[in-house]
Amino acid sequence: xxxxxxxxxxxxxxxxxxxxxxxxxxxxxxxxxxxxxxxxxxxxxxxxxxxxxxxxxxxxxxxxxxxxxxxxxxxxxxxxxxxxxxxxxxxxxxxxxxxxxxxxxxxxxxxxxxxxxxxxxxxxxxxxxxxxxxxxxxxxxxxxxxxxxxxxxxxxxxxxxxxxxxxxxxxxxxxxxxxxxxxxxxxxxxxxxxxxxxxxxxxxxxxxxxxxxxxxxxxxxxxxxxxxxxxxxxxxxxxxxxxxxxxxxxxxxxxxxxxxxxxxxxxxxxxxxxxxxxxxxxxxxxxxxxxxxxxxxxxxxxxxxxxxxxxxxxxxxxxxxxxxxxxxxxxxxxxxxx
Amino acid sequence: xxxxxxxxxxxxxxxxxxxxxxxxxxxxxxxxxxxxxxxxxxxxxxxxxxxxxxxxxxxxxxxxxxxxxxxxxxxxxxxxxxxxxxxxxxxxxxxxxxxxxxxxxxxxxxxxxxxxxxxxxxxxxxxxxxxxxxxxxxxxxxxxxxxxxxxxxxxxxxxxxxxxxxxxxxxxxxxxxxxxxxxxxxxxxxxxxxxxxxxxxxxxxxxxxxxxxxxxxxxxxxxxxxxxxxxxxxxxxxxxxxxxxxxxxxxxxxxxxxxxxxxxxxxxxxxxxxxxxxxxxxxxxxxxxxxxxxxxxxxxxxxxxxxxxxxxxxxxxxxxxxxxxxxxxxxxxxxxxxxxxxxxxxxxxxxxxxxxxxxxxxxxxxxxxxxxxxxxxxxxxxxxxxxxxxxxx
Numbered sequence: 081x082x083x084x085x086x087x088x089x090x091x092x093x094x095x096x097x098x099x100x101x102x103x104x105x106x107x108x109x110x111x112x113x114x115x116x117x118x119x120x121x122x123x124x125x126x127x128x129x130x131x132x133x134x135x136x137x138x139x140x141x142x143x144x145x146x147x148x149x150x151x152x153x154x155x156x157x158x159x160x161x162x163x164x165x166x167x168x169x170x171x172x173x174x175x176x177x178x179x180x181x182x183x184x185x186x187x188x189x190x191x192x193x194x195x196x197x198x199x200x201x202x203x204x205x206x207x208x209x210x211x212x213x214x215x216x217x218x219x220x221x222x223x224x225x226x227x228x229x230x231x232x233x234x235x236x237x238x239x240x241x242x243x244x245x246x247x248x249x250x251x252x253x254x255x256x257x258x259x260x261x262x263x264x265x266x267x268x269x270x271x272x273x274x275x276x277x278x279x280x281x282x283x284x285x286x287x288x289x290x291x292x293x294x295x296x297x298x299x300x301x302x303x304x305x306x307x308x309x310x311x312x313x314x315x316x317x318x319x320x321x322x323x324x325x326x327x328x329x330x331x332x333x334x335x336x337x338x339x340x341x342x343x344x345x346x347x348x349x350x351x352x353x354x355x356x357x358x359x360x361x362x363x364x365x366x367x368x369x370x371x372x373x374x375x376x377x378x379x380x381x382x383x384x385x386x387x388x389x390x391x392x393x394x395x396x397x398x399x400x401x402x403x404x405x406x407x408x409x410x411x412x413x414x415x416x417x418x
Numbered sequence: 419x420x421x422x423x424x425x426x427x428x429x430x431x432x433x434x435x436x437x438x439x440x441x442x443x444x445x446x447x448x449x450x451x452x453x454x455x456x457x458x459x460x461x462x463x464x465x466x467x468x469x470x471x472x473x474x475x476x477x478x479x480x481x482x483x484x485x486x487x488x489x490x491x492x493x494x495x496x497x498x499x500x501x502x503x504x505x506x507x508x509x510x511x512x513x514x515x516x517x518x519x520x521x522x523x524x525x526x527x528x529x530x531x532x533x534x535x536x537x538x539x540x541x542x543x544x545x546x547x548x549x550x551x552x553x554x555x556x557x558x559x560x561x562x563x564x565x566x567x568x569x570x571x572x573x574x575x576x577x578x579x580x581x582x583x584x585x586x587x588x589x590x591x592x593x594x595x596x597x598x599x600x601x602x603x604x605x606x607x608x609x610x611x612x613x614x615x616x617x618x619x620x621x622x623x624x625x626x627x628x629x630x631x632x633x634x635x636x637x638x639x640x641x642x643x644x645x646x647x648x649x650x651x652x653x654x655x656x657x658x659x660x661x662x663x664x665x666x667x668x669x670x671x672x673x674x675x676x677x678x679x680x681x682x683x684x685x686x687x688x689x690x691x692x693x694x695x696x697x698x699x700x701x702x703x704x705x706x707x708x709x710x711x712x713x714x715x716x717x718x719x720x721x722x723x724x725x726x727x728x729x730x731x732x733x734x735x736x737x738x739x740x741x742x743x744x745x746x747x748x749x750x751x752x753x754x755x756x757x758x759x760x761x762x763x764x765x766x767x768x769x770x771x772x773x774x775x776x777x778x779x780x781x782x783x784x785x786x787x788x789x790x791x792x793x794x795x796x797x798x799x800x801x802x803x804x805x806x807x808x809x810x811x
Contacts, residue, residue: 089724194547230481267656275765276575290508291489291490291508291509291510292508292511293513293576294510294576297575297576298571301745301754302745303661303744304744306767313660314660314661316660317659317660317661318656318659318660
C-alpha cells in the first residue's frame with residue numbers, strides 16, 4: 081500500500097513540475113512572435129493585390145482613422161476595418177453610422193473626419209462647403225447596394241412594376257392585385273417585408289414612400305421579419321405574395337423566386353452599376369488628397385479597402401462595383417498620394 | 419455531524435418516557451423544514467420579482483412620452499420667436515394638435531399648409547430657442563390605457579397601440595388548440611381509466627407523455643412543414659396562407675394533449691371504485707357508467723386539467739413564432755396569418771431593439787397582459803375545483 085502511494089506521489093510530483101515548468105519557458109520565445117517582429121512575417125501575410133495600387137503594410141502605419149457616414153456602408157467598412165486590424169494595423173479606426181448627409185457635414189463643414197462614408201454621390205453644395213475649409217473631396221467607389229423585389233416562381237402575372245406601382249403594392253391603398261393593375265387577379269396582396277430595425281426597410285421607405293413609413297407599415301397582410309428566410313419561405317408559399325430584400329439573398333434563391341424588373345429595368349451588374357436600376361445605390365468613400373498625404377494611415381486604410389473590398393462585399397450583402405469603377409477609384413488613390 | 423447528534427440519544431430512546439420523544443428538538447427535521455420553506459419562498463419571490471419588473475417597465479410604456487423620428491427636417495432657419503417654419507416635403511405626416519419636438523423644444527402644431535407648419539412654441543416647460551436648417555422634427559407618442567384596450571390595430575412604430583390584434587391572435591390559436599385537445603384528451607383519459615387493461619394503460623400512458631417531451635421548436639416546424647401543407651391540400655392553396663393560426667393552433671392542440679389526458683385520467687382514476695360498482699349493480703353499461711357516473715364525479719379535476727392546458731396554449735411561444743405569422747393582424751379567419759402576443763415579443767426582441775424605444779417598453783406591457791390572462795385562468799380553475807368538488811368517503 082505504502083509503496084503504491086509513494087509511486088503515485090512521485091508520478092504526481094513529476095506531472096506537477098512538468099506542468100508548472102511550462103509556464104516560465106514561453107518567456108524567451110515571446111520576442112519571436114509575429115507581433116514583435118513585423119519585418120519577416122508581414123510581407124508573406126499579405127494576399128496578392130490587384131490593380132494599380134502599390135502594396136501598403138498596415139504594420140508600418142500608425143495613428144487613427146476617423147470616418148463617419150452612411151449606415152449602409154457601415155457593415156462593409158466595419159468588415160474592412162476588422163481585416164485591416166487583422167493584418168496588423170495598430171491605430172484606431174472610428175466608424176460612425178450617422179447617415180450619408182451627416183457624414184458629409186462632418187467631413188466638409190466641421191472637418192472632423194478623414195473619410196466620409198456615403199450611399200449617395202456628394203452634392204454640389206457639399207463640395208462647396210468642403211472647398212470653404214480647403215478640402216477637395218475625392219470619390220472612391222467601393223460597391224453597390226441593390227434591393228430585389230421578388231415574387232414566387234408560381235406567379236405568372238407580374239414581371240415588371242413601376243416605382244408608383246411599388247408604392248401601391250406595398251402601401252395601404254391597394255388590398256388586391258387588381259387594385260394596382262386591372263388585369264391582375266382580384267386576390268389579396270400578401271406582403272413580406274424586412275423588419276423595421278433593418279436598413280433595407282429604411283431605404284425602401286425612403287425611395288418608394290418618400291420617407292413616410294406609415295402607409296407601408298399599415299398595409300394589410302404584411303409579415304415583417306428580420307430573418308430573410310422567413311420572407312423567402314412566405315414569398316415562395318403563394319403566387320400572390322411579394323417581398324423585397326438585399327439582392328444577395330435573391331441570388332441564393334433563384335430556383336424558387338422571381339425577381340421583378342423595376343421601371344422596365346432588370347437588376348444586373350451593369351444596371352446596378354450605372355445606377356439605372358432604381359433601387360440600387362452606389363456606396364462610396366470620400367477623402368481628400370491633403371489628408372491622405374498628411375496622414376499615411378488614412379491613405380493606407382483606403383488603399384487596403386479598395387484592394388480587398390471585392391473579397392468581402394458580396395458576403396456583406398452588396399454588389400461589387402464594376403471593374404472600371406474600382407480601377408478608377410484605385411487610380412484616384414494613386415493620383416491623390418502623389 | 420447530524421447523525422452523531424441523533425444516534426446517541428436514539429440508543430436510549432426505548433428506555434425513556436414517550437413524552438421526551440415528542441419534546442426533543444430534531445435538528446434534521448428542522449433543517450428539512452427550513453429548506454422546504456425556502457424553496458416555497460423562493461418561487462413566490464421569483465414570481466413577485468417578475469411581476470414587479472413587468473409592472474415597472476409597462477408603467478413606462480403607459481406614462482413615458484416617446485419621440486418618433488418623422489424623417490423631416492427644417493429647410494429654413496428659425497429664430498426663437500417665429501411660429502411658422504418650413505419643413506422638408508418628404509417624411510412621415512403629423513396632424514393639427516400633435517406635439518412635435520425640435521431638438522429640446524416641444525411645440526404644438528396649430529396649422530399645416532403643405533410644408534409650412536404653424537406651431538405654438540415652448541410647450542411642456544421647454545423654452546423657445548433658435549433652430550438651424552436640418553434640425554430634425556420628432557413626433558410625440560403617448561399611449562393611453564383606453565387606446566390600449568379598445569383599438570384593434572397594433573403597430574407601435576406608427577403609433578397604433580390596440581392590443582386586441584395580438585390578443586385576438588392568441589385567442590385564435592388557443593381556441594383551435596382547445597378544440598383539438600379537449601375532446602381528444604378527454605376521450606383518451608376515459609379510455610385509459612375505464613376501458614384499458616392495466617397492461618395497456620402502463621404502456622400507453624408513458625407513450626402519450628413522450629409527446630410532452632418533444633421540444634416545441636420541433637412542433638413549430640411540424641406545423642409549418644407538415645400541418646400547413648396538409649391544410650393547404652384540403653382547403654386550397656389560396657384559402658390557406660403559408661403562415662396561419664389554424665395550423666399553429668392544431669399543433670399546439672397536439673402539444674397540450676398529453677397534459678389534458680394525463681391530468682384528466684388521474685382525476686378519473688381517483689373516483690372510488692364503489693361508485694362504478696354501484697352503477698353496474700343498477701344495470702348501467704360500461705359507457706353509461708363512464709359518462710354518467712365517473713366523469714361527473716371527476717368533473718372538478720377534469721376542469722382543472724382543461725384550464726391548465728388552456729394556460730399552456732396561451733403561453734406557447736415557439737410554435738406560433740414559427741408558424742402563425744409575423745405581422746399583427748386583427749382577423750377571425752384561422753387560415754390567415756396573425757401574430758400572437760408571445761410571437762410578437764419574440765420577433766420584436768429578436769432584432770436590433772434599442773432600450774429607449776416604444777417597441778421595447780411595449781413588450782413588457784404585452785408580457786403583463788399575458789401574465790394577467792394566465793393568472794385569471796388559474797384563479798378560475800381554483801374556483802371551479804372548489805365549486806364542483808364532490809367528496810366521497
